[in-house]
Amino acid sequence: MKCKRCGETAAVKLPSHHAGFCPECFERFFKKQVETAIRRHGMILPGEKVLVAVSGGKDSLALLRVLSDLGHDVAGLHVHLGIPDSSDPVCERTEAYCRENGFALHVLRMADVGLAIPEVKDAVRRPICSVCGKIKRHYFNRFAYENGYAALATGHNLDDEVARLFANVLRWDAAYLGGQGPMLPAEGRFVRKIKPLYRLTEFETAAYCFFKGIDHWKAACPYSGGASFTGHKRLFADLEDRSPGQKTAFYEAFLAKGKSHFAGVGEENGPVLTPCERCGYPSSSEVCGVCRIRALVERAGE
Ligand code: SF4
Ligand code: ZN
Secondary structure (H helix, E strand, O other), rough: EEEEOOOEEOOOEHHHHHHHEEHHHHHHHHHHHHHHHHHHOOOOOOOOOEEEOOOOHHHHHHHHHHHOOOOOEEEEEEEOOOOOOOHHHHHHHHHHHHHHOOOOOOEEEHHHHHOHHHHHHHHHHOOOOHHHHHHHHHHHHHHHOOOOOOEEEEEOOOHHHHHHHHOOOHHHHHHHHOEEEEEEEEEOOOOOOOOOOOOOOOOHHHHHHHHOOOOOOOOOOOOOOOOHHHHHHHHHHHHHOOOOOHHHHHHHHHHHHHHHOOOOHHHHHHOEEEEOOOOEEEEEEOOHHHHHHHHHHHHHHO
């Protein structure tokens, strides 16, 4: 197969785009998809600082690289979770990659704020991933807000978005459907949330990392019970095989025709947010979920 753009031998085949690309033209394609996402949804305005949530995996490092290559003012934030045999090597690898490539990287250690995940796991009686996710979202947003970043970028790709959308449709979860999308505007102490890779698949992001020599962390978190939405992703992989372009069609049609029907449902029916009396960040109760988790950890350690 030949590269659609330059006619050289193609190194990657993208049936959904009826194209194959050589490594150089694939990079152009990848950047173009990100540029289109940013422009179409007004994700980043000229001169704005963007914080990238960097886990150390392929999506977040690819995102840091591509936003920087597109000329955006980016820095990464890595949240060190304090998980034995995992958090240290992930953090070291991420720091090394950022140092070698000239990216600013901030590291926030959950042990320093009384929320090391193993201790949280022992203190709470809920599945650890939902609690860990809540803590990470809180600190990513908080760091961005307190350090003057206009937007927080996460590495969610098309497969993640399609699987989440499908899960929300299966439950007809109107509040989640109203809030789902590649850009969530800023509100109060919540900075703008953006997903600039939403037009690119997991395969395309992996190919980008391969061609760019991005040395990302591949091992799963020891607490993970498997990747999220694995079954839904498999379903869509099958659909895509039979009919290339289905993932994009499903997601883009939702944005164009479906989402507006659910607009505002979450706000109308959801709880009123007021500042948490301990940390000051928006909360549906007097004390926010993260401050309540910290109190549980403190009590367990007494
Ligand atoms: Fe946190 Fe690990 Fe669960 Fe991810 S898999 S949410 S890092 S505990
Ligand atoms: Zn709080």
